[in-house]
Amino acid sequence: MATTRLGLVSYDHGAQYLTARSAQFRAFIDELCSSGYAAPWKPVTSTGEQGGGQILPWFVGTPGMSSIVRPLAESVRIHTSRRVHTIDRTDKSWHIWFDDETVVGPFAAVAVAVPAPQALLLLGRVEEVAEPLARVRMSPCWSLMVRLEQRVLPDQDVYSDMSDVIRWIARNNAKPGRTTKGETIVVHASPAWSRETEDAEPELVAEELWSEVCHVLDLPPARPSQMTAHLWRFGLVDQSLGETYVYSSQQNVGVAGDWCLGRLSEHAYESGSALGRAIIASLD
Ligand SMILES: Cc1cc2nc3c(=O)[nH]c(=O)nc-3n(C[C@H](O)[C@H](O)[C@H](O)COP(=O)(O)OP(=O)(O)OC[C@H]3O[C@@H](n4cnc5c(N)ncnc54)[C@H](O)[C@@H]3O)c2cc1C
Incomplete structure (x- = not known):
């Protein structure tokens, strides 16, 4: 549940949203929402509708995913x-x-x-x-953060399982409480590709992932004004x-x-x- 700031811009480069299956966790999220630390997120999905296909409602931290843990840290020396x-x-x-x-x-x-x-x-x-x-057993996951001065993603806010390389693409600034000029995008690579490239230079990984995103979404040529890749070395749970x-x-x-x-x-x-x-x- 991480948020990182690069210059003036924030990205949720780890967990993208929360869902609650248990009543206890749902009560925790409801409390976060009523105190302003979280809000529901209904992105435009492949169905073309806001919140389309969500089986459980999605929630995000506000103004960033890391806000989720802030109330838990109150009055604790950290x-x-x-x-x-x-x-x-x-x-x-x-x-x-x-x-x-x-x-x-x-x-x-x-x-x-x-x-x-x-x-x-x-x-x-x-x-x-x-x-x-x-x-x-845990496996790595590359996360790419991209800023563009203009909006380039098509109408959908989130895309999943786009190719053998790309597992997730999200318009980060489509989440509630994120105000950015232009567009901020978070991309997660697939576990298999992340494992193959975990020792590669982040700059090369960033170039490779962005060119794959442009290819799978057929984007017009646009040079990001900011692009950084981060490796979650033990990000995903296999077993x-x-x-x-x-x-x-x-x-x-x-x-x-x-x-x-x-x-x-x-x-x-x-x-x-x-x-x-x-x-x-x-x-x-
Ligand atoms: C790319 C990605 C996407 C995800 N998407 C989702 C999602 O959409 N929805 C969802 O519910 N979950 C998602 N998750 C999973 C979610 O992020 C984790 O379930 C959650 O963060 C686990 O919390 P945790 O506190 O157990 O561990 P972590 O979040 O892993 O926190 C452990 C912390 O301990 C620190 N640490 C490690 N070793 C040491 C040390 N020796 N000394 C001091 N500190 C140390 C680490 O730096 C880290 O900050 C995603 C995870 C990743 C990586």
Whole structure:
């Protein structure tokens, strides 16, 4: 649920929209909508209608997808842009070491909410947690952000499964609350193509993806005024765990994420909420 700003322009370069299957997640989204952090999105789809073909309603964060998590972060002390290098248990408590060799702690329990392969790097020594993590399979996804001074996409706001290379194209500025002169577009490459090209230079990937978009949509020649590719190295879930979370009540450390149950933000929400409850119960 990421939003990135390039110059004056913002793009949702990760999750595109939320859907809710459970009453609990729907209640959370309704609360976000009533406090202005989210809104329904009815893009023009291949049916030619706004919101055509949506089985469940689509919602987006406002003004960006990252707004979705802002209310959850209220009154919580958060350190950002610091990679956790190690988590270490001594004398029944945990310390967290960052890449810059600073440390925080002691903590009674730790919840790790990162993709399974990255969690495995941190928890490889906790056998009962590491073993299930190793079963999860995740794959990369290239995301392309493009800005054009003029509107170039045809009438549809979203396109899916356009070719072996392109999985998704969205007019980012068609989402509620995004005001941009011209057009902002987000493109996601297919998992297979992303895997083949994951070590390529982002500039080359951007050129390649944009020329494929122009080809599949038969766009008139238009040079983007901004074009950046970003790789989500562990973006998509190929094989989920099939359990809501993993928790060691012996060591008070657990792992949560979308990959526990599926591949959607709703799965991440369900997994994280359940791990939170398990930690509280075990510390009582
Ligand atoms: C391209 C793409 C499109 C998607 N589209 C949709 C969609 O339309 N609808 C939908 O519901 N879902 C979609 N998803 C899935 C959705 O983004 C995820 O389900 C959701 O973001 C999972 O949340 P999370 O908190 O479990 O993990 P993440 O969002 O993966 O967050 C984990 C965070 O941990 C950080 N991290 C990792 N290792 C460390 C470390 N060692 N130290 C510190 N930080 C670390 C990462 O940088 C990241 O910020 C999409 C995902 C991708 C990649």
